[in-house]
Amino acid sequence: MVVYNFKKIQTVPTSTEFVDVVLSRTQRKTPTVVHKGYAITRIRAFYMRKVKYTQSTFHEKLTQILDDFPRLEELHPFYADLINVLYDRDHYKLALGQLAKARSLVDGIAKDYLKLLKYGDSLYRCKQLKRAALGRMCTLMKRHTSSLQYLEQVRQHMGRLPSIDPATRTLLVAGFPNVGKSSFMNKVTRADVDVQPYAFTTKSLFVGHMDYKYLRWQVIDTPGILDHSLEERNTIEMQSITALAHLRAAVLFFIDPSEQCGYALHQQIELLRGMAPLFQNKPLIVVLNKTDLQWEEELSDEHRQALAALGPSVDQAVSSGNVESIDVDALLEMSQSKPDDQPAHVVMKMSSLSEQGIAQVRSVACDLLLRQRVDAKLRGKRMSGALNRLHVAQPAARDARRRPPVIPSSVQRKLDDLDKAAMATAAGTSDDEQENGDPDVTMDEDTPIRGEAKNPSLGRKLERDRMWELGGPGVFASDWRREYRDLQRAEWAYDIIPEIVDGHNIADFVDPDIEQKLLDLEREEEARVAAEEEVMEEEDEDGPVLTAEQLERVRAIREKRAVLRQESWMEKTKNRPSVPASRLGKRTRVEEHLEAHLNEMGMHEEDAQDVAEGIADKMPLRKAAKRRRLVEVEETETQMIERKEALDAAARKAGFANANQKAFAKKVAARKQAKIHARTRQHGDGDRHIPNLRPRHLFSGKRGMGKTQRR
Amino acid sequence: MPQGDYIDEHRKKYGRRFDYEEKERKKEARSVRVVASKAHSLTGIKAKLYNKQRFKEKAIMKKKINMHQQRNKKNKDADASADKDVKKGAVPGYLLDREEVTRSKVLSNTVKQKRKEKAGKWDVPLPKVRAVAEDEMFKVMKSGKRKNKEWKRVVTKATFVGDNFTRKPPKYERFIRPMGLRVKKANVTHPELQTTFCLDILGVKKNPQGQTYTQLGVITKGTVIEVNVSDLGLVTNSGKVVWSKYAQVMNNVENDGCVNARLLV
Numbered sequence: 018m019v020v021y022n023f024k025k026i027q028t029v030p031t032s033t034e035f036v037d038v039v040l041s042r043t044q045r046k047t048p049t050v051v052h053k054g055y056a057i058t059r060i061r062a063f064y065m066r067k068v069k070y071t072q073s074t075f076h077e078k079l080t081q082i083l084d085d086f087p088r089l090e091e092l093h094p095f096y097a098d099l100i101n102v103l104y105d106r107d108h109y110k111l112a113l114g115q116l117a118k119a120r121s122l123v124d125g126i127a128k129d130y131l132k133l134l135k136y137g138d139s140l141y142r143c144k145q146l147k148r149a150a151l152g153r154m155c156t157l158m159k160r161h162t163s164s165l166q167y168l169e170q171v172r173q174h175m176g177r178l179p180s181i182d183p184a185t186r187t188l189l190v191a192g193f194p195n196v197g198k199s200s201f202m203n204k205v206t207r208a209d210v211d212v213q214p215y216a217f218t219t220k221s222l223f224v225g226h227m228d229y230k231y232l233r234w235q236v237i238d239t240p241g242i243l244d245h246s247l248e249e250r251n252t253i254e255m256q257s258i259t260a261l262a263h264l265r266a267a268v269l270f271f272i273d274p275s276e277q278c279g280y281a282l283h284q285q286i287e288l289l290r291g292m293a294p295l296f297q298n299k300p301l302i303v304v305l306n307k308t309d310l311q312w313e314e315e316l317s318d319e320h321r322q323a324l325a326a327l328g329p330s331v332d333q334a335v336s337s338g339n340v341e342s343i344d345v346d347a348l349l350e351m352s353q354s355k356p357d358d359q360p361a362h363v364v365m366k367m368s369s370l371s372e373q374g375i376a377q378v379r380s381v382a383c384d385l386l387l388r389q390r391v392d393a394k395l396r397g398k399r400m401s402g403a404l405n406r407l408h409v410a411q412p413a414a415r416d417a418r419r420r421p422p423v424i425p426s427s428v429q430r431k432l433d434d435l436d437k438a439a440m441a442t443a444a445g446t447s448d449d450e451q452e453n454g455d456p457d458v459t460m461d462e463d464t465p466i467r468g469e470a471k472n473p474s475l476g477r478k479l480e481r482d483r484m485w486e487l488g489g490p491g492v493f494a495s496d497w498r499r500e501y502r503d504l505q506r507a508e509w510a511y512d513i514i515p516e517i518v519d520g521h522n523i524a525d526f527v528d529p530d531i532e533q534k535l536l537d538l539e540r541e542e543e544a545r546v547a548a549e550e551e552v553m554e555e556e557d558e559d560g561p562v563l564t565a566e567q568l569e570r571v572r573a574i575r576e577k578r579a580v581l582r583q584e585s586w587m588e589k590t591k592n593r594p595s596v597p598a599s600r601l602g603k604r605t606r607v608e609e610h611l612e613a614h615l616n617e618m619g620m621h622e623e624d625a626q627d628v629a630e631g632i633a634d635k636m637p638l639r640k641a642a643k644r645r646r647l648v649e650v651e652e653t654e655t656q657m658i659e660r661k662e663a664l665d666a667a668a669r670k671a672g673f674a675n676a677n678q679k680a681f682a683k684k685v686a687a688r689k690q691a692k693i694h695a696r697t698r699q700h701g702d703g704d705r706h707i708p709n710l711r712p713r714h715l716f717s718g719k720r721g722m723g724k725t726q727r728r
Numbered sequence: 729m730p731q732g733d734y735i736d737e738h739r740k741k742y743g744r745r746f747d748y749e750e751k752e753r754k755k756e757a758r759s760v761r762v763v764a765s766k767a768h769s770l771t772g773i774k775a776k777l778y779n780k781q782r783f784k785e786k787a788i789m790k791k792k793i794n795m796h797q798q799r800n801k802k803n804k805d806a807d808a809s810a811d812k813d814v815k816k817g818a819v820p821g822y823l824l825d826r827e828e829v830t831r832s833k834v835l836s837n838t839v840k841q842k843r844k845e846k847a848g849k850w851d852v853p854l855p856k857v858r859a860v861a862e863d864e865m866f867k868v869m870k871s872g873k874r875k876n877k878e879w880k881r882v883v884t885k886a887t888f889v890g891d892n893f894t895r896k897p898p899k900y901e902r903f904i905r906p907m908g909l910r911v912k913k914a915n916v917t918h919p920e921l922q923t924t925f926c927l928d929i930l931g932v933k934k935n936p937q938g939q940t941y942t943q944l945g946v947i948t949k950g951t952v953i954e955v956n957v958s959d960l961g962l963v964t965n966s967g968k969v970v971w972s973k974y975a976q977v978m979n980n981v982e983n984d985g986c987v988n989a990r991l992l993v
């Protein structure tokens with residue numbers, strides 16, 4: 018479905034704005050620096066780009082305008098005609114046509130000047146050509162000032178047109194001026210139409226919406242129409258005519274028989290006759306408005322007959338005040354089975370001032386339209402297509418036995434009880450239902466009747482019932498605490514519970530199982546205490562028996578342990594620089610401690626030292642090696658000779674005369690190597706560097722200045 | 729008031745803000761400062777445009793003020809002179825348009841007229857033009873298989889080439905008039921009617937730069953061209969319809985992309 022929303026059209030700039038926007042865009046979006054010394058191709062390209070860019074901007078902006086405005090051929094005929102009435106079709110098309118022409122002319126100018134720019138042989142000439150091109154484009158746009166202005170006004174007006182959907186269910190309110198069309202509109206919908214006691218208060222179409230039978234209905238209020246020929250009608254009246262001609266809607270033709278509107282009754286009836294062609298194939302309801310002015314008694318016989326001739330009246334239905342009892346089929350039949358060839362309509366009386374009959378008029382109109390739409394749909398092709406595909410299978414009867422659904426007797430009894438209760442309540446409330454004095458029109462008649470005392474189907478009072486008793490929605494606040502059920506005492510439900518206590522939200526600390534948990538904890542503790550007592554008792558019974566001496570020793574051990582622990586803790590936690598053990602001398606702390614300890618224990622001094630050193634020897638290798646170096650070991654003569662011979666042998670294997678020669682060679686080699694390193698700026702043998710003789714960044718990519726061979 | 733006009737509707741229902749008028753008045757009063765500060769702070773092209781616009785506005789304003797002042801002065805003068813004596817030589821209103829022409833004036837007018845007629849035959853609106861050097865007029869085109877021959881020339885100005893022109897074989901074609909620079913139409917202004925027509929060019933009568941250019945049909949500033957005026961319906965003294973007339977080109981065609989000419993009458 019097409020949705021007609023003209024709000025999306027973008028603003029149409031004035032011609033000066035247009036030119037300003039386009040030129041400044043060119044200035045911003047294209048390069049701005051060019052010099053005489055540039056290659057001529059570059060200069061040409063610079064200016065050609067400017068011309069081309071300006072042209073494409075013009076093109077884009079004009080296309081935007083042309084696309085935004087709806088094409089009359091593609092619109093619903095209602096909107097096409099409305100635009101014709103309001104803005105003059107010819108003018109509209111001409112304005113758009115001119116812009117389309119301007120667009121192609123701009124393209125042509127750009128093409129011509131690009132061609133000329135190709136022959137530009139100097140910066141000056143190119144610049145002049147560019148200037149001429151842009152100038153001509155701008156002049157062209159200046160010529161369309163009036164078109165742009167007109168389109169902008171049309172846009173502003175179009176954006177404010179009421180969004181009427183031509184396809185949906187619609188009630189169309191028409192009639193002479195001042196007969197009460199807008200008053201009716203204000204009653205049935207929430208549209209706030211101006212109501213004044215003079216003619217032509219409403220000067221354009223107004224749209225409002227209402228609900229009926231769970232459907233959305235669109236109500237259109239039209240300006241008043243006078244009884245004269247089509248040529249004499251002005252723009253205001255033509256809007257109504259357009260709506261009547263093109264919308265498939267139920268028409269409510271308002272007549273004011275009291276003639277308070279300032280137009281004679283026969284004029285109004287004449288208009289109704291005259292407009293007959295526009296009412297074809299539409300449900301038409303003639304509404305005799307302003308019954309509160311008591312015109313029925315004062316009506317002359319002539320007028321009475323004229324009104325009676327209009328069609329079957331639905332007075333009966335109106336007086337009984339029962340909306341549902343109006344039979345649409347009967348109405349249709351009545352209105353169609355008129356003997357003479359004059360078209361007949363449903364005639365209804367109403368007063369929007371005293372609000373009498375409004376709901377009836379509305380529902381009859383809606384029903385008639387709905388019936389017509391459904392009929393049309395049934396007759397349509399799509400419907401038959403769907404029906405052809407439907408098949409309701411009916412199983413063939415196997416035998417003559419009846420097989421009703423099984424309902425257990427207990428359930429059946431309960432259902433019967435419910436029915437009885439419902440009957441009783443219905444009898445009680447039937448009085449309220451019958452006096453339907455104030456027809457609340459904006460509320461749907463189909464919604465459940467409010468204020469019912471008890472819901473009969475459930476048999477108990479619901480919160481909703483309580484709401485109606487205690488002042489209805491908005492006044493009534495539901496009492497949630499009544500539903501607190503798990504409390505030990507019922508009156509606790511209404512205790513005052515603070516939300517915040519000591520800055521804590523108590524809701525954060527609520528634990529529903531707290532009691533249970535507490536009980537569990539207590540039980541556990543009890544069990545543990547009992548177990549401990551049991552163990553104690555057992556120990557008491559057969560624990561180890563110590564002598565006083567032993568006990569003394571145990572005490573001493575414990576004390577000593579405590580002291581050691583304390584010392585080590587102090588050693589560990591001291592926060593000051595300390596000299597590492599290796600710097601303290603040859604004796605490590607472990608050794609010292611051990612020796613002192615052994616002394617203390619009563620060991621002989623020398624023995625203690627030996628033991629301590631022995632233990633220290635077993636310590637990690639590094640420390641042991643250090644110690645060994647400290648202890649001078651005398652080498653014997655033979656040992657020295659042996660060692661020398663071994664070294665010589667090794668040297669001979671490597672091709673030297675002896676170890677000395679080898680050492681010398683090593684020295685010389687090192688010296689020479691050092692020289693080489695000094696020359697090549699190397700730090701050492703490991704400092705090896707392979708230079709990149711053809712660095713990639715110098716030998717790849719673009720090349721400027723000269724050739725590969727010569728540069 | 730249409731349905732969508734919610735701003736108007738609101739205004740109608742609730743009116744304007746209580747201080748609306750005061751605010752408007754103040755805004756109006758302050759607008760001068762706003763404009764001044766804008767004029768002061770804008771830079772670049774925006775400043776140029778804005779100042780141009782301001783200049784125009786100011787000129788108009790000045791004119792208006794002058795007019796008012798003059799009117800006031802005149803009124804005062806009129807009031808003052810009402811009671812003075814009538815000046816010598818004053819004429820009543822119904823005789824105002826009958827100008828008394830003095831004899832000397834008639835003579836001088838006839839002399840002027842004659843001089844003008846004599847000169848008119850040879851007079852053109854642009855009597856002098858800048859000389860265009862040959863290397864500006866022609867570009868050398870290299871030809872030959874090795875592109876080492878330089879005897880061909882390309883015309884760099886706009887040219888008129890008649891309908892019946894056929895190219896010589898390229899071997900003998902010394903002057904090339906590029907297609908992109910050929911023109912067929914000219915915007916011709918009639919100096920008396922002060923209107924401009926877009927007319928067909930029939931030929932180049934004379935190019936002030938020289939005979940060769942005339943023959944080549946080069947159109948530069950000051951060139952006299954022949955245009956087709958049959959559509960204008962001009963008639964000679966003897967009652968014949970004029971088909972063509974001469975016009976002088978007033979612009980640099982190659983720079984503007986169009987030929988603007990003035991009819992010689």
Ligand SMILES: Nc1nc2c(ncn2[C@@H]2O[C@H](COP(=O)(O)OP(=O)(O)OP(=O)(O)O)[C@@H](O)[C@H]2O)c(=O)[nH]1
Nearest residue numbers: 194195196197198199200214217218219241369370
């Ligand atoms: N007594 C009486 N007056 C009514 C009734 N309906 C409308 N009016 C009055 O009639 C006058 C015109 O009402 P509108 O609703 O503006 O009439 P309209 O047909 O919309 O008029 P236009 O928009 O000008 O075509 C107002 O002064 C209403 O108060 C009615 O049922 N009874």
Ligand SMILES: [Mg+2]
Nearest residue numbers: 198199218219
């Ligand atoms: Mg109205």
